[in-house]
Amino acid sequence: MSDNARDGAFDDWLDAVEDGEGYYVECENGHGWLPPRRVCPDCGSRDLTETPLAEAGEVATYTEVSVATPQFSADTPYVTAIVDYGPVRVTGLLRGVDPDEVEVGMPVGIEAGERETTGDRAVVFRPR
Amino acid sequence: MSHPRVTGVGLTHFGEHSERTGRDLFAEAGLAALDDAGVDPDDVEALFYGNFMGELAEHQGHQAPLMAEAVGLDVPATRYEAACASSGAAVREAVRHLRSGEADVILVGGAERMTNIGTAGATDALSIAADDLYEIRAGMTFPGAYALMARAYFREFGGSREDLAAVAVKNHDHALPNEYAQLRTEITVEDALGAPMVADPLGLYDACPITDGASAVVLTSADYAAEHDLDAPVAITGTGQGGDNLALHDRETLARSPAASEAADEAYGDADIDSDDVDIAEVHDCFTIAEVLAIESLGLYEPGEGIGAARDGKTHATGETPVNLSGGLKAKGHPVGATGVAQIVSLAKVLTGESTWSDDVSDASVGVAHNAGGTVASATVHVLEVRE
Ligand SMILES: [Zn+2]
Numbered sequence: 310m311s312d313n314a315r316d317g318a319f320d321d322w323l324d325a326v327e328d329g330e331g332y333y334v335e336c337e338n339g340h341g342w343l344p345p346r347r348v349c350p351d352c353g354s355r356d357l358t359e360t361p362l363a364e365a366g367e368v369a370t371y372t373e374v375s376v377a378t379p380q381f382s383a384d385t386p387y388v389t390a391i392v393d394y395g396p397v398r399v400t401g402l403l404r405g406v407d408p409d410e411v412e413v414g415m416p417v418g419i420e421a422g423e424r425e426t427t428g429d430r431a432v433v434f435r436p437r
Numbered sequence: 438m439s440h441p442r443v444t445g446v447g448l449t450h451f452g453e454h455s456e457r458t459g460r461d462l463f464a465e466a467g468l469a470a471l472d473d474a475g476v477d478p479d480d481v482e483a484l485f486y487g488n489f490m491g492e493l494a495e496h497q498g499h500q501a502p503l504m505a506e507a508v509g510l511d512v513p514a515t516r517y518e519a520a521c522a523s524s525g526a527a528v529r530e531a532v533r534h535l536r537s538g539e540a541d542v543i544l545v546g547g548a549e550r551m552t553n554i555g556t557a558g559a560t561d562a563l564s565i566a567a568d569d570l571y572e573i574r575a576g577m578t579f580p581g582a583y584a585l586m587a588r589a590y591f592r593e594f595g596g597s598r599e600d601l602a603a604v605a606v607k608n609h610d611h612a613l614p615n616e617y618a619q620l621r622t623e624i625t626v627e628d629a630l631g632a633p634m635v636a637d638p639l640g641l642y643d644a645c646p647i648t649d650g651a652s653a654v655v656l657t658s659a660d661y662a663a664e665h666d667l668d669a670p671v672a673i674t675g676t677g678q679g680g681d682n683l684a685l686h687d688r689e690t691l692a693r694s695p696a697a698s699e700a701a702d703e704a705y706g707d708a709d710i711d712s713d714d715v716d717i718a719e720v721h722d723c724f725t726i727a728e729v730l731a732i733e734s735l736g737l738y739e740p741g742e743g744i745g746a747a748r749d750g751k752t753h754a755t756g757e758t759p760v761n762l763s764g765g766l767k768a769k770g771h772p773v774g775a776t777g778v779a780q781i782v783s784l785a786k787v788l789t790g791e792s793t794w795s796d797d798v799s800d801a802s803v804g805v806a807h808n809a810g811g812t813v814a815s816a817t818v819h820v821l822e823v824r825e
Contacts, residue, residue, distance in 0.1 A: 372584035378561040398686035
């Protein structure tokens with residue numbers, strides 16, 4: 310996958326996350342989405358602006374994955390979480406905490422990390 | 438409205454057939470359905486076919502014409518892909534064609550090969566029903582996604598791994614007499630709780646197996662069935678489909694499946710019934726938590742109430758509204774593209790008295806099939822009713 314062409318707005322977004330400048334796109338009605346988006350699926354607005362992600366989000370739900378796809382075989386077991394950043398939620402790998410210690414509501418920050426198996430970049434959350 | 442009839446049904450055994458090609462599996466099910474229907478194959482006007490991972494599992498796209506050929510039909514053939522709801526979507530399109538008068542006889546079916554690519558390969562192939570950029574690259578697997586929903590459900594409504602285990606125990610029990618089922622073994626709650634974790638809180642026994650298999654039904658217009666004096670008492674009286682954001686994190690709620698609720702509301706309205714009229718249901722229990730979400734979406738239980746239904750015996754064959762008398766995906770098996778049509782087959786058999794469970798539900802006249810794609814970004818619901 311590393312040799313593939315960049316995935317446009319997704320890789321731009323991940324670059325920003327890597328630089329500590331993560332963002333989401335927001336319509337004038339406050340609906341938040343991850344890029345790329347040309348229209349808000351909730352209200353149809355096409356006026357979307359880049360808005361900074363908060364310093365920390367809260368774990369909304371998580372799982373420790375024991376049976377993975379081949380692209381994650383060396384990462385197994387690992388924790389995947391959905392984190393709530395207010396108007397937008399993001400899915401990523403939760404690191405830096407014992408899986409038994411993870412709690413819903415726990416504050417986490419976002420960064421770009423690497424998959425152990427392939428070296429590809431991935432969204433990583435760490436406890437704040 | 439004139440409702441299409443389920444005129445013939447066919448299944449392969451669901452299980453491991455790793456050395457059989459998809460075309461051979463579908464030919465077996467399709468020919469069985471045509472024989473069961475007793476229609477002249479020359480009268481079949483189209484094949485609507487469901488398949489999800491053919492490119493990955495068999496390096497075979499463009500499967501529909503291949504499958505028409507496999508059953509000896511020279512008709513227009515189209516593949517429908519909506520992840521695990523692929524053949525549910527195919528049924529819906531066939532119902533709409535038959536109702537509009539555009540066709541009188543349509544073969545609808547599905548097939549999937551999965552065991553030949555192994556557990557890791559199948560996990561990978563199934564995962565592509567999720568959002569590649571934002572979910573798969575974050576390690577999301579199909580079981581992982583349902584685990585995220587299970588934990589969100591527990592948090593919002595309560596419930597435990599024991600409650601989920603009761604769903605698995607019930608569906609294994611239902612599969613015992615089903616000769617087409619993959620897992621015909623009795624299990625206990627303790628077995629389920631002691632099984633290895635796949636993605637916590639879901640263990641191996643919370644998950645459906647990896648399955649090869651095919652399914653087919655011959656659907657005919659009511660007029661055609663009458664003109665040809667066909668024995669086809671079961672009609673599809675309602676159809677509905679709902680959709681949602683593909684990525685789980687974009688959904689308003691992680692503990693419900695609104696796409697299935699929309700599909701159910703539409704299908705019930707179409708059939709002019711409500712959830713109280715439902716006697717039996719075949720629902721998409723790819724994971725134990727999925728059955729809980731399904732019976733709530735179908736309006737059989739309020740949100741938060743479905744978690745105790747299996748534990749309390751309400752969804753067992755002997756309970757108030759039996760769910761998954763076939764064994765469900767959990768024990769019957771889940772050859773992805775074949776699943777939606779297999780649910781129609783199972784319901785039709787129960788309603789016509791051909792199932793070993795028919796005696797236990799002898800008053801049943803209304804059955805509902807719930808077929809979900811991915812984490813329920815797609816859902817179809819069909820209502821089947823006995824009409825002499
Ligand atoms: Zn909006």
